[in-house]
Amino acid sequence: MINMKKVEIIIESVYINRLLKLLKGHEITGYTIIKDIAGCGGHGLKTADDVTDVFSNNYLFTVCEEEKFLYMQEDIRSFIKKYGGKCIISDVMLLK
Amino acid sequence: MNIDIILQNILNPPILFFFLGMLAVFLKSDLSIPQPLPKLFSLYLLIAIGLHGGYELSKSGLDINVLKALSLAIFMATLVPIYSYFILKRKLDTYNAIAVAATYGSISAVTFITGITYLQTMGVEYGGYMVAAMTLMESPAIVIGLVFAAVFAKDKNDSKDSKTDWNEILREAFLNPSVYLLIGALIIGILTGEKGWTSMEPLFGTLFKGFLAFFLLDMGLVAARKIYELRKVGFFLIAFALIMPVINASVAVALAYFFELSKGDAFLLALLSGSASYIAVPAAMRLSVPQANPGIYLPLSLAITFPFNISLGIPLYYFFINTLWG
Numbered sequence: 530m531i532n533m534k535k536v537e538i539i540i541e542s543v544y545i546n547r548l549l550k551l552l553k554g555h556e557i558t559g560y561t562i563i564k565d566i567a568g569c570g571g572h573g574l575k576t577a578d579d580v581t582d583v584f585s586n587n588y589l590f591t592v593c594e595e596e597k598f599l600y601m602q603e604d605i606r607s608f609i610k611k612y613g614g615k616c617i618i619s620d621v622m623l624l625k
Numbered sequence: 626m627n628i629d630i631i632l633q634n635i636l637n638p639p640i641l642f643f644f645l646g647m648l649a650v651f652l653k654s655d656l657s658i659p660q661p662l663p664k665l666f667s668l669y670l671l672i673a674i675g676l677h678g679g680y681e682l683s684k685s686g687l688d689i690n691v692l693k694a695l696s697l698a699i700f701m702a703t704l705v706p707i708y709s710y711f712i713l714k715r716k717l718d719t720y721n722a723i724a725v726a727a728t729y730g731s732i733s734a735v736t737f738i739t740g741i742t743y744l745q746t747m748g749v750e751y752g753g754y755m756v757a758a759m760t761l762m763e764s765p766a767i768v769i770g771l772v773f774a775a776v777f778a779k780d781k782n783d784s785k786d787s788k789t790d791w792n793e794i795l796r797e798a799f800l801n802p803s804v805y806l807l808i809g810a811l812i813i814g815i816l817t818g819e820k821g822w823t824s825m826e827p828l829f830g831t832l833f834k835g836f837l838a839f840f841l842l843d844m845g846l847v848a849a850r851k852i853y854e855l856r857k858v859g860f861f862l863i864a865f866a867l868i869m870p871v872i873n874a875s876v877a878v879a880l881a882y883f884f885e886l887s888k889g890d891a892f893l894l895a896l897l898s899g900s901a902s903y904i905a906v907p908a909a910m911r912l913s914v915p916q917a918n919p920g921i922y923l924p925l926s927l928a929i930t931f932p933f934n935i936s937l938g939i940p941l942y943y944f945f946i947n948t949l950w951g
Contacts, residue, residue, distance in 0.1 A: 543908050543911045543912055544911075544912070546793070547793075547912075565660065582908055583907045583908055583911050583919045584919070584923070611915060612915055613915075
């Protein structure tokens with residue numbers, strides 16, 4: 530069992546490529562994405578049923594070492610500040 | 626304006642399905658179309674219209690009328706976002722003015738498709754190259770939005786990580802799925818000509834109205850849901866979304882008359898100029914001007930201008946043109 534950080538990010542679908550670029554810049558190459566999720570937050574209801582991607586969100590999660598997370602957390606913070614969304618961090622154990 | 630012209634448009638099954646979708650939301654029915662079917666319908670409509678346009682273009686070939694129509698299309702797609710921005714800037718901040726102007730500078734393919742069905746009902750001929758005109762009108766507004774954002778946006782304190790990614794945004798402007806598929810289908814239609822169209826017609830011709838009805842049913846649901854968001858946008862923008870399409874279409878009609886476009890082509894140019902984007906531009910504006918509120922520009926286009934155009938705009942523009950062209 531290894532101690533890791535789980536990073537969960539909910540972001541508007543149109544910004545997912547920018548987020549992936551940010552993660553790649555921090556050598557995070559493994560992640561899971563769930564597309565077109567619905568929900569309600571500060572930007573109102575996102576029904577994820579439009580012909581446009583503007584009102585749908587994507588959910589991304591990844592796990593990384595704490596050291597790597599500390600290095601990229603400021604970049605994620607500025608990203609969320611600029612584009613909206615939510616980032617949730619939790620301590621997890623990874624079974625190897 | 627003759628009431629028959631309006632009724633001939635509204636009493637068309639696809640248009641009635643649009644209103645049926647809207648009514649479902651107002652009556653709180655649980656009607657919904659499972660995703661991603663509406664996206665499939667939208668791809669179907671783009672392929673169908675591209676293929677048919679390409680086939681028509683292969684028959685007519687390129688001549689001065691084609692060049693005139695295409696040039697006017699590009700001119701209108703460039704002009705509309707410029708004057709719209711300066712009108713909007715009187716009431717909105719720079720970011721939202723740019724996003725709304727770009728939305729109204731671009732076009733709605735489904736409005737165009739509905740217009741074509743109307744012309745077919747009225748027995749009016751149009752050139753297949755108008756599909757190419759529509760494709761050309763998708764992107765200029767996005768580019769103008771980007772230029773305006775670079776010139777007028779006050780937020781110049783871009784940090785390293787927030788620099789404009791021109792490559793990504795220009796790719797969105799010129800290679801977004803709608804433009805890519807339309808151009809691709811148009812080229813396939815030109816290359817394969819009559820033989821190609823005959824082989825594809827059972828799916829992309831005969832079933833066209835049925836798919837359009839399905840898509841418009843979904844659009845009715847989406848548009849009605851967005852109506853509730855209009856409470857936040859204010860009277861000025863609601864008036865803008867109703868009046869601007871008529872002004873844009875009138876400018877297009879005047880130009881089409883001056884340059885002697887055919888009746889069908891003039892109608893489609895007017896309809897395209899009066900329509901507003903709700904797929905390509907909102908996505909591009911979200912990428913390039915994240916400070917603008919999509920809760921403003923998307924409901925305006927989707928919940929006001931789109932229903933207005935397909936119900937009253939189409940017969941109104943046709944009436945203008947019929948009066949001038951006779």
